[in-house]
Amino acid sequence: MLTFxxxxxxxxxxxxxxxxxxxxxxxxxVKDSCSGSLWNCRCSCSECPYTPLxxxx
Amino acid sequence: METKIALAGNPNSGKTTVFNxxxxxxxxxxNWPGVTVEKKEGRLRGFDNVLIQDLPGIYSLSPYSLExxxxxNYIINERPDVILNIVDASNIERNLYLTVQLLEIGLPVxxxxxxxxxxxxxxxxxxxxxxxxxxxxxxxxxxxxxxxGLMTAARRAAELAGTEKTPVPRHRFSDPVEQAVTRIxxxxxxxxxxxxxxxxxxxxxxRDEKVREELGLDANLSAGxxxxxxxxxxxxxxxxxxxxxxxxxxFIGRLMAACVRREERKNNLTLSDKIxxxxxxxVLALPIFAAVMFVVYYISVTTAGSLLTDFANDVLFGxxxxxxxxxxxxxxxxxxxxxxxxxxxxxGGVGAVLGFLPQMVILFLMLAILEEIGYMARVAFIMxxxxxxxxxxxxxxxxxxxxxxxxxxGIMASRTIENERDRRMxxxxxxxxxxxxxxxxxxxxxxxxxxxxxxxxPTAYFAGIAAVVISGIILKKTKYFAGQPAPFVMELxxxxxxxxxxxxxxxxxxxxSFVRKAGTVILLASIVIWFFxxxxxxxxxxxxxxxxEFSILAAAGGLLAPLFAPLGFGSWxxxxxxxxxxxxxxEVVGAFGVLFGVAGDALALVEEGAYEGLAAIAAHFTPLSxxxxxxFNLLCAPCFAAIGAIRREMNxxxxxxxxxxxxxxxxxxxxxIVYQLGLLASGAGFSPAxxxxxxxxAVLAYLLLHRPYNETRRLKSAAAEIxxx
Numbered sequence: 001m002l003t004f005x006x007x008x009x010x011x012x013x014x015x016x017x018x019x020x021x022x023x024x025x026x027x028x029x030v031k032d033s034c035s036g037s038l039w040n041c042r043c044s045c046s047e048c049p050y051t052p053l054x055x056x057x
Numbered sequence: 058m059e060t061k062i063a064l065a066g067n068p069n070s071g072k073t074t075v076f077n078x079x080x081x082x083x084x085x086x087x088n089w090p091g092v093t094v095e096k097k098e099g100r101l102r103g104f105d106n107v108l109i110q111d112l113p114g115i116y117s118l119s120p121y122s123l124e125x126x127x128x129x130n131y132i133i134n135e136r137p138d139v140i141l142n143i144v145d146a147s148n149i150e151r152n153l154y155l156t157v158q159l160l161e162i163g164l165p166v167x168x169x170x171x172x173x174x175x176x177x178x179x180x181x182x183x184x185x186x187x188x189x190x191x192x193x194x195x196x197x198x199x200x201x202x203x204x205x206g207l208m209t210a211a212r213r214a215a216e217l218a219g220t221e222k223t224p225v226p227r228h229r230f231s232d233p234v235e236q237a238v239t240r241i242x243x244x245x246x247x248x249x250x251x252x253x254x255x256x257x258x259x260x261x262x263x264r265d266e267k268v269r270e271e272l273g274l275d276a277n278l279s280a281g282x283x284x285x286x287x288x289x290x291x292x293x294x295x296x297x298x299x300x301x302x303x304x305x306x307x308f309i310g311r312l313m314a315a316c317v318r319r320e321e322r323k324n325n326l327t328l329s330d331k332i333x334x335x336x337x338x339x340v341l342a343l344p345i346f347a348a349v350m351f352v353v354y355y356i357s358v359t360t361a362g363s364l365l366t367d368f369a370n371d372v373l374f375g376x377x378x379x380x381x382x383x384x385x386x387x388x389x390x391x392x393x394x395x396x397x398x399x400x401x402x403x404x405g406g407v408g409a410v411l412g413f414l415p416q417m418v419i420l421f422l423m424l425a426i427l428e429e430i431g432y433m434a435r436v437a438f439i440m441x442x443x444x445x446x447x448x449x450x451x452x453x454x455x456x457x458x459x460x461x462x463x464x465x466x467g468i469m470a471s472r473t474i475e476n477e478r479d480r481r482m483x484x485x486x487x488x489x490x491x492x493x494x495x496x497x498x499x500x501x502x503x504x505x506x507x508x509x510x511x512x513x514x515p516t517a518y519f520a521g522i523a524a525v526v527i528s529g530i531i532l533k534k535t536k537y538f539a540g541q542p543a544p545f546v547m548e549l550x551x552x553x554x555x556x557x558x559x560x561x562x563x564x565x566x567x568x569x570s571f572v573r574k575a576g577t578v579i580l581l582a583s584i585v586i587w588f589f590x591x592x593x594x595x596x597x598x599x600x601x602x603x604x605x606e607f608s609i610l611a612a613a614g615g616l617l618a619p620l621f622a623p624l625g626f627g628s629w630x631x632x633x634x635x636x637x638x639x640x641x642x643x644e645v646v647g648a649f650g651v652l653f654g655v656a657g658d659a660l661a662l663v664e665e666g667a668y669e670g671l672a673a674i675a676a677h678f679t680p681l682s683x684x685x686x687x688x689f690n691l692l693c694a695p696c697f698a699a700i701g702a703i704r705r706e707m708n709x710x711x712x713x714x715x716x717x718x719x720x721x722x723x724x725x726x727x728x729x730i731v732y733q734l735g736l737l738a739s740g741a742g743f744s745p746a747x748x749x750x751x752x753x754x755a756v757l758a759y760l761l762l763h764r765p766y767n768e769t770r771r772l773k774s775a776a777a778e779i780x781x782x
Contacts, residue, residue: 010389018399022584025577 406583409650
């Protein structure tokens with residue numbers, strides 16, 4: 001087991017970092033989806049003159 | 058206690074600039090009327106208890122447009138403590154019409170005479186003390202672009218809000234009107250807020266339908282009011298609305314005579330007028346517009362932008378990131394599949410998209426400069442003349458101008474169009490104009506297939522405009538879109554030197570959204586594409602495959618590929634890239650990055666013919682099929698974000714599906730015609746697909762040339778049938 005870990009340490013660490021990044025993106029995507037802002041242009045909605053006020057809140 | 062200040066004023070009078078300075082916000086400031094569609098709010102800097110509400114620009118409080126409805130409803134229903142009226146002093150006569158109406162409401166009003174720097178520069182003079190006395194409200198001189206006088210105006214408004222005194226406007230109508238308004242006021246006195254009594258009475262006198270509905274008066278009261286109005290109309294020999302309008306303008310005429318002195322000018326032409334004589338000239342306007350857009354796209358995609366993109370692709374992603382990262386990952390003993398995921402999948406996909414950022418920044422910069430100096434407002438005016446012939450008005454071109462950055466706000470901007478049919482048609486056609494996300498596709502095809510040919514990028518833009526015009530003609534002839542386009546009235550702002558802050562803000566916002574997408578949606582999509590292109594079902598088991606042709610993605614894409622074969626790109630890679638473009642249009646390039654390995658220095662190598670990816674691309678594209686691919690991806694359904702915006706703005710599933718289906722059918726037809734007729738022209742044999750293309754040309758010609766649907770004619774023939782039976 002230890003040998004396996006030693007031999008694949010780089011792969012495991014980088015995989016975990018990558019998984020973390022993907023998890024953060026997915027979390028953000030789900031959060032955006034729940035708030036209804038997933039399918040917007042990804043500009044700053046709070047500063048967009050076309051965003052309805054209730055959505056900004 | 059919280060104080061609410063409402064910012065109200067004419068379109069393009071500088072309200073958003075005032076709002077940004079007063080609240081420290083960074084709202085987008087556009088140099089054309091109608092930038093603010095929804096109201097926005099922020100706190101006055103240094104005064105947490107003072108809330109400032111920026112309302113859409115309006116010319117009057119009559120509910121003729123959505124902006125006027127939003128602004129009026131806010132003022133009447135939300136009851137701000139004070140109105141800060143932003144008056145464009147360089148166009149004071151027209152702006153005062155709204156000021157007079159705001160004073161009729163009965164709320165305290167502070168008028169900020171904005172753009173006083175322009176007034177002084179023109180050598181004009183406004184006697185603000187006299188104007189303040191005659192109007193019955195406080196007036197502060199301001200110059201928003203320099204920040205002069207704004208805090209004084211806001212502070213004065215906040216102080217005024219704290220006083221209990223209800224202001225009394227100095228303007229009185231003629232005796233018959235005043236008597237009628239008073240009598241109407243007596244009738245409705247128990248039903249409305251006493252503070253707004255005079256305003257409601259005037260609106261009822263004008264026969265304002267929305268106010269009538271809101272008050273819900275019974276038949277007897279309504280008949281009594283109607284009787285009062287008719288008597289007054291008979292006495293003054295005009296209709297009620299005209300009487301009110303004329304008397305307000307007469308009052309403004311008196312104000313102008315007493316308070317404003319204009320400098321005599323040679324020929325009475327300003328510098329803007331002189332420029333407009335050329336730029337909006339009946340003959341020269343279109344060629345100038347075409348030349349300007351040609352230069353914009355040529356510089357951003359082919360020359361300066363291309364140099365920077367080459368650096369980003371060749372050096373940044375190619376040598377520094379991909380090359381060094383591969384070596385480093387191998388050196389630390391990372392597994393081959395993980396190196397492939399990071400280098401080929403993530404860097405390949407995201408890098409391919411981000412590599413085009415310099416071109417997009419230059420494009421956004423040039424469009425922002427054109428807008429800031431005031432040219433884009435002229436383009437709407439120029440296009441009105443063209444669009445009108447095809448059933449759309451210049452008002453439809455403003456969403457398209459905004460859509461050249463991103464289709465989502467472009468589609469949302471269509472809500473300023475009052476006519477429902479025109480609005481729907483604008484929503485459908487806005488995404489034909491290439492948005493920023495389509496620039497990487499244009500740049501990739503222009504660079505990799507056409508060796509950086511100068512005409513590809515401008516052609517893509519003009520193909521978008523042609524698609525709007527053709528769609529306008531076709532759709533306007535159907536009964537769902539028939540009718541005269543709404544009149545387009547737009548104030549052309551004077552030309553001025555670009556304000557760096559506004560330009561940088563615009564470029565930053567647009568570019569940031571592009572980078573955000575690359576770091577989120579594109580990254581996830583690249584991983585998905587890498588996974589499905591690296592694994593395949595071998596002997597019933599999911600296994601790593603060396604050759605993508607045996608991957609799951611190849612199998613799935615292979616099912617779709619025949620659909621695109623008549624368009625010239627019938628292999629699975631372009632089919633997958635096209636479908637992935639629905640996630641985000643940049644992902645077309647991202648998918649190419651993963652599937653063909655065109656990220657990094659591949660683009661340069663492709664041009665040199667020294668990269669094995671060249672063989673892969675060359676196997677799938679000829680110049681003709683690449684152009685067909687480009688057209689299809691420019692014109693077909695936009696990304697999911699834009700589809701979501703279409704759904705929201707249409708507020709109807711049927712119309713949303715119609716829009717998407719129309720995009721697809723239109724893009725497919727145009728690409729098929731271009732590719733198949735191109736093949737015929739190059740001497741290829743006649744095929745069933747050629748026949749289909751010729752048939753489509755005939756259908757298109759019929760749709761363009763047949764008689765338009767005419768509601769009056771249909772009604773007349775239906776009536777004749779009933780009569781004869």
